[in-house]
Amino acid sequence: MFRLEKRPTPSKFWLYATPPVAVILTMIAGGILFAAMGKNPFEVIRTIFWDPIFGEFAFYLRGQLLVKAGPLILIAIGLALGFRAGIWNIGAEGQYIMGAIVGAGVGLAVFPTESRWIFPVMVVAGAFGGWAWAMIPAILKTRFNTNEILVSLMLVYVAETILAKASTGFLKNPEGMGFPGSRNFSSYPAAQNAELIAGSGLHWGGVAALVTGVLAYILLTRHQAGFQIKLAGQAPRAARFHGVNPARLVVMCMGISGALAGLAGLFEVTGPAGQISIDFNTGYGFTAIIVAFLGRLNPLGIVLAGFLMALTYVGGEMAATNLGLPDAAIQVFQGMLLFFLLAVDVLTNYRFRLAVGAH
Amino acid sequence: MDFGGINPVILIATLMASAVPILMAALGEAVVERAGVLNLGVEGMMIIGALGGFIVAVETGSPVLGFVGGAVAGALLSLIFALLTQVFLANQVATGLALTLFGLGVSSLGGQGYNGIKPPSTTQLLPDALADLPVVGPILFGHDWMVYFSILMTAVLWWVLKSTRIGLIIRAVGESHEAAHALGYKVNRIRLMCIAFGGAMAGMGGAYVSLARVPQWVDGITAGAGWIALAIVVFASWKPWRVLIGAYLFGGITVLQLNLQVAGSAIPVEYLSMAPYLITILVLVIMSAGRKANGAPAALGQNFHASR
Numbered sequence: 001m002f003r004l005e006k007r008p009t010p011s012k013f014w015l016y017a018t019p020p021v022a023v024i025l026t027m028i029a030g031g032i033l034f035a036a037m038g039k040n041p042f043e044v045i046r047t048i049f050w051d052p053i054f055g056e057f058a059f060y061l062r063g064q065l066l067v068k069a070g071p072l073i074l075i076a077i078g079l080a081l082g083f084r085a086g087i088w089n090i091g092a093e094g095q096y097i098m099g100a101i102v103g104a105g106v107g108l109a110v111f112p113t114e115s116r117w118i119f120p121v122m123v124v125a126g127a128f129g130g131w132a133w134a135m136i137p138a139i140l141k142t143r144f145n146t147n148e149i150l151v152s153l154m155l156v157y158v159a160e161t162i163l164a165k166a167s168t169g170f171l172k173n174p175e176g177m178g179f180p181g182s183r184n185f186s187s188y189p190a191a192q193n194a195e196l197i198a199g200s201g202l203h204w205g206g207v208a209a210l211v212t213g214v215l216a217y218i219l220l221t222r223h224q225a226g227f228q229i230k231l232a233g234q235a236p237r238a239a240r241f242h243g244v245n246p247a248r249l250v251v252m253c254m255g256i257s258g259a260l261a262g263l264a265g266l267f268e269v270t271g272p273a274g275q276i277s278i279d280f281n282t283g284y285g286f287t288a289i290i291v292a293f294l295g296r297l298n299p300l301g302i303v304l305a306g307f308l309m310a311l312t313y314v315g316g317e318m319a320a321t322n323l324g325l326p327d328a329a330i331q332v333f334q335g336m337l338l339f340f341l342l343a344v345d346v347l348t349n350y351r352f353r354l355a356v357g358a359h
Numbered sequence: 360m361d362f363g364g365i366n367p368v369i370l371i372a373t374l375m376a377s378a379v380p381i382l383m384a385a386l387g388e389a390v391v392e393r394a395g396v397l398n399l400g401v402e403g404m405m406i407i408g409a410l411g412g413f414i415v416a417v418e419t420g421s422p423v424l425g426f427v428g429g430a431v432a433g434a435l436l437s438l439i440f441a442l443l444t445q446v447f448l449a450n451q452v453a454t455g456l457a458l459t460l461f462g463l464g465v466s467s468l469g470g471q472g473y474n475g476i477k478p479p480s481t482t483q484l485l486p487d488a489l490a491d492l493p494v495v496g497p498i499l500f501g502h503d504w505m506v507y508f509s510i511l512m513t514a515v516l517w518w519v520l521k522s523t524r525i526g527l528i529i530r531a532v533g534e535s536h537e538a539a540h541a542l543g544y545k546v547n548r549i550r551l552m553c554i555a556f557g558g559a560m561a562g563m564g565g566a567y568v569s570l571a572r573v574p575q576w577v578d579g580i581t582a583g584a585g586w587i588a589l590a591i592v593v594f595a596s597w598k599p600w601r602v603l604i605g606a607y608l609f610g611g612i613t614v615l616q617l618n619l620q621v622a623g624s625a626i627p628v629e630y631l632s633m634a635p636y637l638i639t640i641l642v643l644v645i646m647s648a649g650r651k652a653n654g655a656p657a658a659l660g661q662n663f664h665a666s667r
Contacts, residue, residue, distance in 0.1 A: 004448070004664065088452055140640070144648040149399065149452070150590045151643060154636040157583050165629040289456055328467035335461030339439065342449035342457060350448065350664075 004350040014348040019294055019305070022341040030333045039323055047323060048315030061314050063201025067272050068313045071264035073209035073306035075288035077216045078257030080297040085229040086236070087253045091137065091152025092261040093285025094159035095130035099262020100269035101166050102129025104276050107191035108171060108183060118190040123266060130262015131255050133159065138254035142247040148254070160281070167278045182276035193271035205267030212260060216299035229253065261285060290338045309334065370614055372497040375506055377572065378610025380405065380564040382509045384588035385595070385602045386516055387560025393520060393597055394553040395533035395658035399455025400440050402585025403462020404558045405565035408433035410466040412566025413478055413576045422481040426505065426566050433562015434555045436462055441554040445547040448662045463579065473576040481505065481571045505567050510603070517599040529553060533656035536663040546663045561585065590639045594646050596654040612638055
């Protein structure tokens with residue numbers, strides 16, 4: 001039998017090799033799953049991973065990649081800062097919803113005023129909405145020592161109810177002929193998050209995601225706060241001796257991740273989604289957890305991981321329309337990716353040794 | 360004897376049934392956490408149990424086999440968690456989340472074609488003569504077997520954890536895995552068995568949702584019950600009888616909230632359906648406030664790797 005032996009230092013090679021190996025293993029296991037469902041596995045894998053970039057409709061789908069990757073990257077970078085410090089914000093989905101509601105609410109409140117200040121104010125309001133929603137678990141954690149995982153998750157369900165109330169009640173389109181959902185931002189140019197270059201899929205959310213990636217990288221590698229985050233995660237005791245204030249760290253990490261999730265929600269509701277509706281949230285907040293780990297909690301890695309995960313979304317939709325693959329199969333596929341990632345990760349800190357009669 | 364259109368006897372009888380899913384899942388998770396493992400995949404295991412139980416019950420026509428199927432499905436899914444955390448030493452928080460995401464996906468994939476079917480019904484266990492007694496009838500005798508089974512499991516787990524050798528070993532592993540290892544116990548193997556037990560309990564709880572509470576198959580049927588079960592374990596300070604109290608309190612709030620919706624209360628429906636989650640948060644705050652450790656097993660969430 002094999003046994004595990006702890007490496008003296010984590011392996012540099014496996015640190016970078018883990019994500020690609022996990023992706024390949026997921027493709028193999030996913031292929032088996034697709035075959036079991038009676039689909040041609042090679043065709044499905046090609047549709048998901050190849051066609052959106054190089055296939056017939058790539059000119060359109062490449063833009064879609066950017067549309068999906070933007071919110072995933074924004075949310076995942078915020079989550080990764082917290083995860084590094086051992087602070088588990090699981091409720092990004094709720095912060096995403098609240099950011100969208102608060103930001104869209106501000107925009108709709110001044111409808112139909114035209115001013116170029118409206119959109120920037122909405123962006124700030126969106127970030128504030130997500131931040132405020134994340135402050136609830138943060139403050140409960142620092143004041144009452146409450147588990148932030150459970151509180152932030154409970155608040156997702158609360159946010160979903162508020163979303164339902166918003167789209168059928170206080171943000172409902174007065175000219176919507178009784179249908180649920182707010183006014184559509186595509187008919188309100190001052191508050192719209194339009195494509196910056198027509199057909200590219202790039203809107204302000206994509207720009208914000210890339211800028212945040214760079215800023216977070218600088219924060220983690222060059223700034224005192226980034227050092228404190230890493231220290232608190234790897235050696236909590238040493239962090240206390242170093243003078244890191246755990247409560248401040250919780251408030252900071254939860255605040256940043258909440259604000260970024262809120263931003264993602266605002267950019268989504270004013271851009272690709274177009275309006276507040278009951279089914280506005282599509283699980284980006286949860287998928288971003290996978291993205292954060294796939295990117296090894298490193299901002300630049302997360303940017304790459306965000307695009308890969310966007311590929312599974314866009315390609316998955318293609319496979320759904322062209323090959324009749326159920327949407328849920330993609331969700332399973334994404335879940336498997338995280339499993340393989342976590343399993344292969346053991347090689348970073350341990351090595352397998354052949355146990356020769358050691359027992 | 361009605362208060363605002365709500366009959367207290369029926370309220371108590373219904374809350375006992377509505378608490379079964381979270382009670383079962385929380386009891387299982389309490390054992391897992393007493394062994395030092397934090398499995399955040401309860402929601403995933405519950406929904407897999409809900410689907411597995413539903414399919415087995417529909418295909419065999421036997422609700423009892425359905426619950427067995429739910430337990431097996433939940434335990435199988437939990438073995439993925441056990442493999443990753445106990446063999447590959449993966450982070451328990453991340454793996455638990457992955458388990459929930461994966462379980463939700465698998466259940467939604469596997470449940471296609473089962474929408475709109477009615478499962479064989481799980482009926483009252485005791486004869487009508489007892490169940491028709493005034494007041495005590497509905498509360499004590501009017502339930503299906505799972506309600507009694509969940510109370511029995513509470514008692515059994517209390518006894519096992521408190522007064523048996525197995526319970527002592529589980530607690531030793533959860534409080535200090537180093538010491539348990541030095542005494543010769545196979546820490547990871549014991550934890551693996553506890554995880555599988557927790558998975559089976561969550562799976563049975565999930566099966567109760569799809570076979571008795573709803574009863575049909577809907578995507579995302581557990582609607583966060585697994586997370587509430589996790590919160591109840593904290594509320595209960597990892598003690599079985601307190602888990603029962605927590606689950607009944609929570610079941611009571613859920614039923615009351617639904618009754619108020621039906622009775623046409625002045626409070627809008629949306630705010631009522633938020634209430635269970637907000638009250639869970641409130642309870643967590645009250646239970647966690649002012650205490651540093653609040654009775655959590657000392658090795659909770661830490662993986663164990665035997666260097667020798």
